[in-house]
Amino acid sequence: MAKTTPDESVPVRQRGVTMKDVANHAGVSRTAVSFVLSNRENASISEETRARISDAVQELGYRPNAGARALAARRSDWYGIVTEIVTAPFAVDIIKGAQDQAWLDRRFLLIAPSDQADAVGPNDGLEDAATEKLLEQRVEGLLYAATFHRGVHVPESAKEVPTVLINCFDADGKLPSIVPDERAGGRVAVERLLQAGHTRIGVINLDPDIPAAVGRLEGAREALALAGLELDPELVVSGYATADGGYEAACRILDRYPPADRPTALFCLNDRMAMGAYDAIKERGLTIPGDIAVIGFDNQELIAAYLRPKLTTVALPFEKMGALGVQTLAALTAGQPILANQQLVGCPLLERSSV
Template sequence: MSNRTIGIKDVAVAAGVSVTTVSHVLNDVPYARISPETRSKVRSAAEQLGYGPNRLAQALRTRRTGMLGLVCEDIATTPHAGRIILGAEEAAKARGYSLLIINTSGSAGRASRQADFGALLDRRVDGILYATLHHRKVEVPASLGSVPAVLIGSGAGESKVPAVVPDEEGGMRDAVNALLDAGHTRLGLIDNADDVPSSRQLVQAFRATLDEAGLDGGAAPVESGVPKAQGGYEAALRILTPKHPADTPTALFCCNDRMAMGAYRAAAHLGLSIPGDLSVMGFADQELIADSLHPALTTVELPHYRMAAWAAGLLMDALEGKIDLSRMAAGPSVLGCTLMVRDSVAAPAGPAT
């Protein structure tokens, strides 16, 4: 074939179908009654010919650019931002959309946040994903009402914006039950000292799960620290050196993997082996930490990739007229967390008391 631009008519000829059929297949028209075999034939012909849609022509015709915007908090410092970006990007790419990403600060003021969203709207994105942290209620800029939007990680207060959040409470319950099933009855919790809703929910779920197992959740030791390795180290030292040695926990749950890394250091400082003398469990499944610790850390995975992919899919469905986003805004959708079993949890060394 010559160097001329490949068009939709070329794809139709190669596939032996009409131009309308090619258009319906390549644009995923929801009401088109086309067999799977024909869809496969059209897509194969388009791929072999190197056909790609004319985005400029599409934008002029449909008033859509095929671009989604992602506003993500603290990309440079938040370990989970990469999974959020990857989930959204791969979901968008699979359906022919591009993703524009803007970093914002979790502590940004209203004017700064408004400018971040404005930058995406100026570039004519079709819809926006807004990724935040810690289950906090966020204030959605008024300008976001001009395009469809979905929140990732937080709810939006009174705003009618659909959201997806992780089931952190369910993840905590699964983690505590795994420690109980291993034979532990003296559990301690290392908590994030920052006053965030997700931290409070984890503490409540920790105590409630112990109560339901017939233990005194209110009496279980809880120590707080800055959500870093040093904070975990200091909190673990306090919790592992009680006034009465018989009260020493045989298992620690840490509210993030960085704090669990600090707990490992505290255990080594006290001459305790993991998991022989002390079982340790983390939260969030930061792979560079969890897989690198020795022994590898059992932890709860937060579904950042899945949440972002789900949110992007929901947004694209709305843009393509397949769903009504307003019907999804009554409350956040919840995705479960997965317990990632590795090597840091074992039965307690002595008889449980």
């Protein structure tokens, strides 16, 4: 039914000016042009002809053909990134970071969506079709990025080129991965609350099984332990990772105790839940941070920066992870060793007005 080729009616392309044209115009050989353009230092070209060639390039508006160059040089200067982020843009900053870094390295980042309609098989991981497409473009390395920190399954064919995982990790732990340091993030959040004098801290938890929840909670425990305190299991309530879930969880915590025993601070494991917690607190005539301090996690700008009062939260270092992913990939493709198989990236605390 559908053709595999886009359309059969081949339109007339603008005939681009090639190196041969430049050579003719400058009265030299094509080889000389190639030498000048690739800036070969050991090649011997006189300053004079070098200038003539540069002029010809200018005058004709020559633009190199990246594809032909890649073919001849057997290196494409392309990386590929497979991601569901385009679809679920929560972590779009990963792409930004990777894109920027690749640009700095004079490389092109091909972005392939991982959840297309023609994808087959169980969508537990990142897709084969996208990987295949990227390999057809002869990318020199692959990145896989997930919207939230989790384990993924990477297609077999990815093993053909250097591969780095961002915000995710593979089950067997063979591939290098870049993930947020959830534990340190949880710790810094609770340390901030302790520093503000709060000792009775409620925790609004995510699905307890996901890496984010495990790590952040562990960090919270560490911070309390360092202060000689323990995490009261009663003060940890889980809910759906939404504003409604946060609202309900906050209600449960706030209504369970008489005002004197009530926690004076809430650590919400994501900003959406913090958003709901705000409502629960305000609804009870309490103020933030006067009566209840709130600290979030994720730094979803649209929420954290616009809540009233603005939400103090721990940021996920998406952009940095993206950049680090590309750097790691660059090291791998250059045959250099990398520091560690799993690199943890710190989650900085962003002070706003809710603590």
